[in-house]
Amino acid sequence: MIDYLDEITPDVISTVPDGYHGRCKIIFERGYSRESCAVFPTFDEAEHAANMGVNPTVGGYSSVIIEATTEAVTHNTAVDWLTD
Secondary structure, X not given: OEOOHHHOOOOXXXXXXXXXXXXXXXXXXXXXXXXXXXEEOOHHHHHHHHHHHHOOOOOOOOEEEEEEXXXXXXXXXXXXXXXX
16 A cells, blocks of 8 residues: 555655655655655655655745655755755
8 A cells, every 4th residue: 555645745745655664765846847856764754854845944845755765875864854
């Protein structure tokens, strides 16, 4: 089963399957262009960063997509991403 965070936060979409315990990539978007990506060690950290990303006073991104990945971790925590 796939969790759709957009039911809770309309601008955050997750395609990560239930029970997944691995790295997650976030794709930050402004309008229709992809602005940047970040990879976190866990879904929880990715979700935290995603919610900060769509907050207009913090990240200001129009939408965020969270997906499972095998890419190398770029940020260990959401706070690391925010302060990078």
